[in-house]
Amino acid sequence: MTHNALIDRDRLWADIMALGAITDPARPYTRRSFSALFLEGREWLEQRFRDAGLSTHIDAAGNLVGRREGLDPNAGSIVIGSHSDSVPSGGRFDGMAGVIAGLEIARDLRDHRIELNHSLEVIDFLAEEPSEFGVSCVGSRGITGMLSPVHLALRNKRDEPLDMALIRMGGDPARLEDAVRNDIVAAFELHIEQGPVLEGNELDVGIVTSIVGITRIEVTFQGTAGHAGTTPMTLRRDPLIAAARLIGWIRDTAEAFAMRGQGHFVATTGIVEVLPNASNVIPKTARIVIDARSENRGLMEEFCRKLDTESGEAAEAANVDRVGLNRLSDSMPAGCDPALRGLLHDSAEALGLSCVEMASGAGHDMAFMSLVAPAAMIFIPCKGGRSHTPEEWASADAVAAGTEVVLNAILRLDGKQI
């Protein structure tokens, strides 16, 4: 594994486990953003940051920042961060591993008495996961000036607006511009892969080329509800037939697009809603939601054009109406910085770790951070590629190896002799 390790594998691991233990006991592992448990986790984290010699504050966008001043006040800041919030019944690594990796790097620098020219910030970005307000990446949006009044007016089920919740988290929605940064020279994030590629190929780390853009499209077909026994086959206007044909086409087309060699492409039909959904009634409406992801915007636009054509043809063939084709959301792909990727690559090589370049199929805070700073991500293998489940797992060695790579890259970026 790693040579001349600077990081303390067991301390890193113990803190990941300790943060994970702050969970809703009824459904481990749950620590939802904006909850009392989330604040409890943050209190623990802030104390850990202070113990590591970092000065701490909550910025206007609700991010917990632990800062270590650099020798050169004009050198700018290096950020390493991720998020401490979880999905419901999620795992202990998605987000948390990256935050604790940052904390560990700060401790290692202190332990080994390494002073950086750059300032170092460890950031726990607020609410990376889809929150109860229906928006994700709240904190990193804030840092990049992308948290809008429309977002701030979103309400949760208790009718609390996001701006009030942000105040509860220690943020300041009235001064959001204070959270926007222009001093960051590099932003790193360590994250579990959440997919099967690294484990399947027995690789130590993945260096992320880009974070996919995600386009969610809702297609609704409408026909005529009818008695399942008395309506002859030839007189039916069954919207499920059009939806079924489209689901098959989406799969076939995504497979073909993925094999083109034009970058990561996946498309999934995850939601199907049939009304009235009764065994003896020909459906009246069928609604599907498609999640398509690509690091190549051109490929995504081509997919959307073809989906438009195909869904229209599927409706016509089934003698039903396509009453909706709506983009529910649409985000651009975000490239990771080539220079930082090079540094991570050199570090992995120097540490004797195998690595591969790969796209991130999941969204991350770094997609927003890349709008204001050079940003890069490193993936570590996770068991079975599983995530967002209590079984989510990465080995202590894997977390340590990834953290070592980031620390090594930070030292290189700061001009240290390795």
Next chain:
Amino acid sequence: MTHNALIDRDRLWADIMALGAITDPARPYTRRSFSALFLEGREWLEQRFRDAGLSTHIDAAGNLVGRREGLDPNAGSIVIGSHSDSVPSGGRFDGMAGVIAGLEIARDLRDHRIELNHSLEVIDFLAEEPSEFGVSCVGSRGITGMLSPVHLALRNKRDEPLDMALIRMGGDPARLEDAVRNDIVAAFELHIEQGPVLEGNELDVGIVTSIVGITRIEVTFQGTAGHAGTTPMTLRRDPLIAAARLIGWIRDTAEAFAMRGQGHFVATTGIVEVLPNASNVIPKTARIVIDARSENRGLMEEFCRKLDTESGEAAEAANVDRVGLNRLSDSMPAGCDPALRGLLHDSAEALGLSCVEMASGAGHDMAFMSLVAPAAMIFIPCKGGRSHTPEEWASADAVAAGTEVVLNAILRLDGKQI
């Protein structure tokens, strides 16, 4: 329209409207079996039966019977009946039209001083629609000895068993054998078509050849849930892909079977359940429920065999498991009596009404009655073929014409000069 009409069109119509008005006002037209409203409707019906000179009783299976003794005590009984219960938010004709048609025929015989050799019974069969106990055709099952202890132990959401509910309806579950009949020489039912064929072809009545057997099959595919962004297309085990392929195959195959000329065949996928049904998660399971109906049992068995093969192949192609292929229910087709069909045909012709022979794609009490007696059905056109909806509609003329045909056939059966 009809000549020398014996029946009173306006009285018949007024009573259909009056029975329909006994409804849950919040969701017309709803009069669910076993409810207080159902008993209110029955009380109204029983009074109407008595006003028509019928003696009334509730049999052990909960059927409301209005009886008019025949001149010949050995001639047996002619039954005309249907059901007064409705689906939730249903219509005013499905079932009700047939019960009131029977009542009207009894009144016409009295008004015109026609004495039959046979006894005549007007029956409101209990709970033809799927009841809150999950079983349909409770009363006609009872008359044919098909109401089993398993049925009687079924419970509704208030944990009341069916046998207790039957007592509330005036039945006697301890003496169910008393309800079984062997004296019926003919059972007639008038019903709206619940489909578009008669209206579409401008026909007055349909003479039912047989009532389809209904086979409900549940197919469940299981794959592996996964992150919609990070799981490459080639590594997916997406059960929805298998389900979508099967839904298309079911439609294509049903169309082909329907065109074979081997009798009525339809198949519908009415229920689709995808888990977890989230836009960013590759589904873990996809479950569909198929409703297939045929008057030809051989055709149904062939369909089921091919469904077995095709669903297995669809699972294999999608690299998922077909974890279930279950017949949820399975009823045999029931032929209508050829002699009674002939009488109905002669009657329609004599009355100058156009008619067609057709299968019933819906289940009816007559499917059970055919097990203990010659049974026959006549369909009348309904607007847009719609049923089980508040918009369900048949014209006063259409109901009157159908009732006239049944009365005419009863007179022929009884040996009267027409």
